[in-house]
Amino acid sequence: MAQPKNQYLYHILGCLAFLVLPLTLSPRPPEEVGFFLSRPTQRDFVVNLLMLVFFYINYYILIPKVYFKEKYLIYSLCLAAGFALLLYFPSFVTGNFFWQDHPGRMIVPNSANGHFMPARPAGSVFFEEVKHHIYLFAVVALFSILLQVNSRLLQAEKERLAAELAHLKAQIHPHFLFNTLNSIYALTIRKDDKAPDSIVKLSEFMRYLLKDANENEVFVHKEIAYITNYIDLQISRLRDSVKLNFAVNGTAKNQKIAPLLLFSFIENAFKHGVNPDEDSEIDIQVDIKNESVYLLVINKKVTIRNKEYSTNIGLANTKERLHLFYPNKHKLQIDNNAEFFKVELEIELT
Numbered sequence: 001m002a003q004p005k006n007q008y009l010y011h012i013l014g015c016l017a018f019l020v021l022p023l024t025l026s027p028r029p030p031e032e033v034g035f036f037l038s039r040p041t042q043r044d045f046v047v048n049l050l051m052l053v054f055f056y057i058n059y060y061i062l063i064p065k066v067y068f069k070e071k072y073l074i075y076s077l078c079l080a081a082g083f084a085l086l087l088y089f090p091s092f093v094t095g096n097f098f099w100q101d102h103p104g105r106m107i108v109p110n111s112a113n114g115h116f117m118p119a120r121p122a123g124s125v126f127f128e129e130v131k132h133h134i135y136l137f138a139v140v141a142l143f144s145i146l147l148q149v150n151s152r153l154l155q156a157e158k159e160r161l162a163a164e165l166a167h168l169k170a171q172i173h174p175h176f177l178f179n180t181l182n183s184i185y186a187l188t189i190r191k192d193d194k195a196p197d198s199i200v201k202l203s204e205f206m207r208y209l210l211k212d213a214n215e216n217e218v219f220v221h222k223e224i225a226y227i228t229n230y231i232d233l234q235i236s237r238l239r240d241s242v243k244l245n246f247a248v249n250g251t252a253k254n255q256k257i258a259p260l261l262l263f264s265f266i267e268n269a270f271k272h273g274v275n276p277d278e279d280s281e282i283d284i285q286v287d288i289k290n291e292s293v294y295l296l297v298i299n300k301k302v303t304i305r306n307k308e309y310s311t312n313i314g315l316a317n318t319k320e321r322l323h324l325f326y327p328n329k330h331k332l333q334i335d336n337n338a339e340f341f342k343v344e345l346e347i348e349l350t
Helices: 004-019 021-025 039-067 072-094 124-189 194-210 220-238 261-273 313-325
Strands: 243-249 281-288 292-300 330-336 340-348
Touching: 004 039, 039 072, 039 124, 072 124, 124 194, 124 220, 124 313, 194 220, 220 243, 220 261, 220 281, 261 281, 261 292, 261 313, 261 340, 313 330
Parallel strands: 243 281
Antiparallel strands: 281 292, 292 340, 330 340
16 A cells, blocks of 8 residues: 555645646737736636645545535535635735736737737636636545545445454454364373463464454564464364475565465365365465565365354455455465365565
């Protein structure tokens, strides 16, 4: 996603481009000399400056606090007042009172036949001066509304996905935690040396799930450590009932990634690929590069006893989060055949 510094730069460049519009897109009659220093051009410059001020006031104040609260009459009055200010205030600043008749504008020599062109009708000067301001004001007002609506939709989508992520983590708690605690209890009864290590791994697992996973991004090495703890706990719980191949290639430095994206596909493999009464096999490979991370997960399909536990809400949640946090920056390929379930995911890290 765009960084705040980049957003500020885009705003500055956009404002500068908007301010120079009068120098490039505002044609003037041939009788007006000294275009770049002419009062009409100065007036257009002031109008565009006020347009920018109105855009930000409309975007940050009027739309969220008036328009979205359905105070349409007040919002309409604010638009009318803003437009009136745009029409008349620049004239007092520049001294270009376009509603007054100027003798130099009433008749213009026609070089083609040496005659004079007829005087402009009353009121024509006013319309010619303000018509492009009317269109531009409407565009600015509509554009700011569309931006705010899009921002609210995006925020609502983030909140919805955050709620789904919380629901996903709530699912992880009862199933995995209950089974892991039983496994640790069994290790303790047998006085197995792995029991203390399993308790430490479970503690780190829960700390990550309850603290770090609430952030928008976490360091890749934390996500990998979390996945490793999860796999170690699964191995201690499942013992010899599954053949597992797990490999991490590359070294994570300061790269960051949205939490639980990689984990969701790995958890799904254990949900659908483990049955003590069948040959269970899971292959997991993670490749870490400077600007990307690649995940390959393959599990052999087995009969699932607990249908509730094998729900696909985690995968649906992960796909939506990928589209939200990494638009056009990820490649996801899922091969779901009769024997195997294969996932390939590559994410461009920023």
